[in-house]
Every structure is written in C-alpha cells, then in structure tokens.
Amino acid sequence: MSVELLPETPSQTGGPYVHIGLVLTAAGLPERGQEIHNILARSDAPGRPITLIGSVFDGNGHLVRDAFLEFWQADSEGNYQQVYNPENPFNSFGRASTTFDDGEWELHTVKPGSISQGSGKTMAPHINVSLFARGINIHLQTRIYFEDERDLNEADPVLNRVEQIERRETLVARPIGERDGRTLYRFDIRVQGTEETVFFDF
Numbered sequence: 001m002s003v004e005l006l007p008e009t010p011s012q013t014g015g016p017y018v019h020i021g022l023v024l025t026a027a028g029l030p031e032r033g034q035e036i037h038n039i040l041a042r043s044d045a046p047g048r049p050i051t052l053i054g055s056v057f058d059g060n061g062h063l064v065r066d067a068f069l070e071f072w073q074a075d076s077e078g079n080y081q082q083v084y085n086p087e088n089p090f091n092s093f094g095r096a097s098t099t100f101d102d103g104e105w106e107l108h109t110v111k112p113g114s115i116s117q118g119s120g121k122t123m124a125p126h127i128n129v130s131l132f133a134r135g136i137n138i139h140l141q142t143r144i145y146f147e148d149e150r151d152l153n154e155a156d157p158v159l160n161r162v163e164q165i166e167r168r169e170t171l172v173a174r175p176i177g178e179r180d181g182r183t184l185y186r187f188d189i190r191v192q193g194t195e196e197t198v199f200f201d202f
Contacts, residue, residue, distance in 0.1 A: 018066075018068045018097075018132050022068060022095060023068060023095060023096075023097040026097045026099070026100070034086060036084065036093065036094060036095050037094065037095065038094055038095060038096035038105070038106055038107050038108060039094065039108045039109075040071065040073065040090060040091055040092070040093070040094040040107070040108065040109035040110070041089065041090045041091075041108065041109045041110040042089045042090070044089045045075075045076075045089035045090040045110055046075070046076050046077070046089070046090070046110070047075065047076025047077075047090075047110030047111060047113075048076065048110055048111040048183065049108075049109075049110055049181065049182040049183075050108075050109060050110060050111050050182050050183045050184070050185060051106065051107065051108050051109075051179055051180075051182045051183070051184050051185070052106070052107040052109070052127075052144065052173060052184075052185045052186075052187055053104055053105070053106050053107075053184065053185070053186055053187075054104065054105055054173075054186055054187040054188045054189060055098065055103050055104050055105070055188050055189075056069075056098055056103070056105070056131065056133065056188070056189045056190075056191065057188065057189070057190045057191065057193075058135070058191050058192065059191060059192030059193045060193075061193065063098070063103035064098060064103065064133050064134075064191070065098055065099065065100050065101075065103045066097070066098065066100065066133065066134065067097065067098045067105070067131060067132065067133040067189075068095070068096075068097045068131075068132040068133065069095065069096050069097065069098075069105055069129055069130065069131055069132070070093070070094070070095050070129070070130040070132075071093065071094045071095070071096070071107060071109075071127055071128065071129055072092055072093055072127070072128040072130075073092055073109065073112045073126070073127040073128065074092065074112045074113055074115050074125075075090050075092065075110065075112065075113065076090075076110050076111060076112065076113050077113050078112070078113030078114050078115045078116070079113075080092045081093075090109075090110065094107060094109070107127075108182070109127075111125060111146070111183075112125045112126065112127060113125060114152060117157065119157075121157045122152070122155065122156075123156050123157065123158060124145055124146075124149050124152035124153045124155070124156040124159065125145070125146055125149050125152065126143045126144060126145050126146075126156075126158075127143065127144040128141070128142075128143055129141065129142050129143065129144060129189075131189060131191075133191070135191075136191070140191070140199045141199060141200050141201070142171065142189065142197055142198060142199050142200060143158065143159075143171050143200070144171065144172075144173050144187050145159060145171050145172050145173065146172065146173055146175075146185065147172050147173065147174045147175065148175060153168075153172070158200075159171065162198050167198055168198070170190070170195065170196070170197045170198050171197070171198055172187075173185040173186060173187035174186055174187075
C-alpha cells in the first residue's frame with residue numbers, strides 16, 4: 001500500500017484581515033461586549049499619563065496602513081497586572097492598529113515603572129510590543145524605551161544586548177509635546193531597511 005504525501009500548506013501572513021477579528025471598529029464592524037482597546041490607563045490610574053503615537057514603515061519607506069500591534073507593560077510601580085479587567089483603572093495589556101488614512105497608531109497609558117529581574121538587575125521603563133502585518137509570517141517583537149529615562153536606559157540589561165550602540169536608538173520613544181494633559185511620545189517602527197527597528201527573539 002502506497003502512502004501519498006501531501007504538500008506543505010502555504011504559509012499565511014498576519015495581515016491584512018487581522019482587524020476583522022481583533023480591531024472591529026477599524027474594519028467598520030460593531031464592537032463586542034468586551035473589547036481590548038488602546039487605552040491601558042483610565043484618568044484615575046496612578047502614575048504619569050502618557051500618549052504614544054507612531055507609524056509602521058516597510059522596507060521601501062512606505063506606510064503600513066493595516067498593521068496591528070499588541071502592548072504589554074508594567075504599571076507605574078513596575079508591576080504587571082496578570083488578569084485583564086476593563087473595570088480596572090489600569091491594565092497591562094492593550095491593542096492598537098494603524099489607521100487606513102494616515103497610517104498612525106495611538107496608545108493611552110501611564111509611564112511604566114522600572115522592573116527588577118530575578119537576577120537583581122533593573123530594567124528601564126519600557127513597553128513590550130508585538131507587531132502583526134501583511135507580509136509577516138510570524139509576528140515581530142520589540143520594545144519601547146523612553147528618551148527621558150537615559151540613565152536607566154544605559155544600564156538596562158536587554159538594551160545593552162544590542163551590540164550596535166547606534167541601533168539602540170531605534171527602540172527609543174521621544175517626547176514631542178503634550179496633548180490633553182498627557183506627555184506625547186513618538187515611536188515609529190521600521191520593518192526593514194537601513195534604519196530597521198531592533199526586533200527580539202524572546
């Protein structure tokens with residue numbers, strides 16, 4: 001009896017239809033009863049309120065207008081909230097997508113606190129990011145650090161693992177002003193090219 005081997009199933013990228021299941025409003029669909037949004041911190045959450053904005057660029061420098069991002073961060077005291085509850089003033093997990101018109105994503109949260117590793121080393125305030133988009137078979141993982149935490153950044157054990165010092169700058173969000181009483185930071189992600197963002201294999 002002969003056994004017929006089936007060909008490998010073609011790989012499928014993370015986009016462009018991820019919004020249909022995860023960011024319904026961006027796809028023009030009605031929200032469900034409980035959605036995970038781009039607001040991690042309400043106005044009554046402890047800590048310094050901030051807003052991050054940014055765009056995603058492909059290797060040719062073109063905007064990726066249908067990228068999807070997930071964020072995971074500590075609260076202002078450096079603690080992660082393990083259970084998502086929309087009634088909490090702060091949740092460690094959130095989602096955002098780039099808009100189809102101007103290609104920007106936006107995140108409303110509080111400045112995360114420093115985190116102590118099990119080894120005793122301290123990590124600078126940061127936000128973990130997973131990026132999904134068309135043309136990407138496996139999501140990309142990176143981090144957002146903050147330019148105004150330079151001393152802590154210089155001692156951060158993960159940031160220091162990036163051997164090319166100049167490339168560490170691709171992981172740093174820069175303050176560009178204020179909006180609605182929140183410090184406004186900009187962080188762009190470049191998927192490929194000479195200024196490619198550093199991605200991690202966690």
